Amino acid sequence: xxxxxxxxxxxxxxxxxxxxxxxxxxxxxxxxxxxxxxxxxxxxxxxxxxxxxxxxxxxxxxxxxxxxxxxxxxxxxxxxxxxxxxxxxxxxxxxxxxxxxxxxxxxxxxxxxxxxxxxxxxxxxxxxxxxxxxxxxxxxxxxxxxxxxxxxxxxxxxxxxxxxxxxxxxxxxxxxxxxxxxxxxxxxxxxxxxxxxxxxxxxxxxxxxxxxxxxxxxxxxxxxxxxxxxxxxxxxxxxxxxxxxxxxxxxxxxxxxxxxxxxxxxxxxxxxxxxxxxxxxxxxxxxxxxxxxxxxxxxxxxxxxxxxxxxxxxxxxxxxxxxxxxxxxxxxxxxxxxxxxxxxxxxxxxxxxxxxxxxxxxxxxxxxxxxxxxxxxxxxxxxxxxxxxxxxxxxxxxxxxxx
Numbered sequence: 001x002x003x004x005x006x007x008x009x010x011x012x013x014x015x016x017x018x019x020x021x022x023x024x025x026x027x028x029x030x031x032x033x034x035x036x037x038x039x040x041x042x043x044x045x046x047x048x049x050x051x052x053x054x055x056x057x058x059x060x061x062x063x064x065x066x067x068x069x070x071x072x073x074x075x076x077x078x079x080x081x082x083x084x085x086x087x088x089x090x091x092x093x094x095x096x097x098x099x100x101x102x103x104x105x106x107x108x109x110x111x112x113x114x115x116x117x118x119x120x121x122x123x124x125x126x127x128x129x130x131x132x133x134x135x136x137x138x139x140x141x142x143x144x145x146x147x148x149x150x151x152x153x154x155x156x157x158x159x160x161x162x163x164x165x166x167x168x169x170x171x172x173x174x175x176x177x178x179x180x181x182x183x184x185x186x187x188x189x190x191x192x193x194x195x196x197x198x199x200x201x202x203x204x205x206x207x208x209x210x211x212x213x214x215x216x217x218x219x220x221x222x223x224x225x226x227x228x229x230x231x232x233x234x235x236x237x238x239x240x241x242x243x244x245x246x247x248x249x250x251x252x253x254x255x256x257x258x259x260x261x262x263x264x265x266x267x268x269x270x271x272x273x274x275x276x277x278x279x280x281x282x283x284x285x286x287x288x289x290x291x292x293x294x295x296x297x298x299x300x301x302x303x304x305x306x307x308x309x310x311x312x313x314x315x316x317x318x319x320x321x322x323x324x325x326x327x328x329x330x331x332x333x334x335x336x337x338x339x340x341x342x343x344x345x346x347x348x349x350x351x352x353x354x355x356x357x358x359x360x361x362x363x364x365x366x367x368x369x370x371x372x373x374x375x376x377x378x379x380x381x382x383x384x385x386x387x388x389x390x391x392x393x394x395x396x397x398x399x400x401x402x403x
Contacts, residue, residue, distance in 0.1 A: 139354065139376065139377035139378075141373055141374055141375060141376065142201040142202050142218055142351045143159065143201070144158075144178030144203060145160065145202040145204065146197060146198045146204035147196075147197045148195070148197075150166070150192070151192025158175055158204060160177055160178050161177070163175060163177070168192055168194075169192065169226075171227060173194075173226075178204055178205065179204070180205075180206040181207040182206070183209065191226060191227050192225070193223060194226060196216065196221070196223075196224075198216045198217070198219065199219065200218050200219045200350050200353040201350075201352060203218060208224055208228075208233075208235070209225070210228050210233055210253075211246035212233070212245045212246045213244045214235075214242070217329050217350070218350040219275065219350045220237070220239025220240050221236075221239055222237055222238075222241060223235065223236040232252050233248070234254045235256070236257075236259070237257050238258055238274065239275060240274065240329070242330045243255070243270055243271070243272070244269050245265050245266075245268050246267065252264055252265065253267075258276075261294040262293045263290050263292050263293075264291050265288060265289070265291075267288055268286075268288025268290055270283060270290050271284045271323075271327050273326075275350075277346060278311075278346065280309055280311060281309040282306055282309075283307045284321055284323060284326045285301040285304070286323050286327070289301065292307040294314075297309075297316045298316075301318065304320055304323060305318050305320060305321065306318070306319055328370065329347075332372060333370050333373055334348075334372075335369075335370045335371075336369055337368050338366040340362070340365075340366060341363075341365070341367070341403050344367060345398075345400065348377070348380065352377050352396075354398045355398070356398055357398070359392075359399050359401045360400055361403075362403060365387075367384070367387065369383070377393070381393075388402075388403070389403050390402035
């Protein structure tokens with residue numbers, strides 16, 4: 001089911017303003033209600049950098065005659081998810097009217113609210129103190145960038161602006177913005193191996209020769225052949241990748257994770273998170289079926305399940321999981337559900353290419369929320385500070401001074 005949109009209000013009138021926003025989208029707000037909604041949005045925490053991008057996208061769309069209005073409204077709606085609180089959901093009636101999209105943008109450009117909350121293991125009351133650390137510098141979010149090593153050892157730097165065609169024997173590789181696409185000229189193309197390395201502060205995606213598509217998160221590495229010619233389609237992953245595998249029942253697709261664990265599929269959508277600084281290797285299934293194997297242990301997953309291989313014990317278990325939270329990184333968000341500061345900092349470190357230090361003992365507080373990964377670091381930290389945390393930033397060294 002498609003998620004609705006609502007705003008988290010730092011007041012007792014949350015339901016009132018959520019209802020006003022819903023009526024505004026439906027075109028049933030009175031002038032007085034519209035004015036009240038506008039004044040509230042204007043008074044909330046402002047994130048104009050993102051809203052300016054939304055406005056620019058909208059303006060570009062209306063000047064492009066081939067653009068499909070519904071597709072644009074869907075993109076804008078997805079970007080607006082960063083303003084969402086899922087504590088109370090107001091479903092949007094579909095389809096959005098094109099005029100409503102324009103009106104919403106005009107309305108919220110003056111201000112908007114992000115949802116972020118904190119829970120303490122022993123206390124769940126409201127946190128009233130808001131502290132903002134003074135940041136003398138800022139860190140931009142990650143971008144599309146990677147380093148591609150070709151079969152002959154040649155390395156090619158890739159970024160979001162690049163457009164080029166590379167030739168490796170009979171294999172053609174085309175880079176378009178943040179994507180690589182492979183096309184083997186015939187089944188007899190000689191096999192070579194390429195390595196795509198995405199650094200901290202980057203992301204990239206690749207379309208493999210069989211049509212399978214892989215999105216790589218920051219600090220990840222994928223090794224793969226330039227042509228699939230054997231009985232199996234095998235790739236090697238370190239870090240985190242989201243896969244959409246082209247169906248081929250005769251040639252199973254296998255992901256060799258960290259040279260220790262194998263995930264076998266036929267045709268499916270799934271995510272593998274295998275960072276060495278996390279507590280476990282997780283395989284999450286969205287569609288189809290996969291089997292995760294390590295030594296004598298193996299688990300077959302159904303959609304909505306996650307196989308967890310604990311690094312400390314070596315045990316493998318299966319649990320239900322919120323797949324939207326797992327793949328939030330692919331859709332442009334951080335999403336936390338009862339996450340400790342350590343987990344949050346590890347994700348920020350990879351995306352913003354940071355060194356993390358702790359100048360305070362862990363408080364046990366848990367955080368949750370959905371935040372755009374397109375924001376500068378300072379805005380993420382301000383959200384955490386509004387819930388009690390404190391930080392200092394020197395260059396790319398971020399110190400948690402209080403939780």
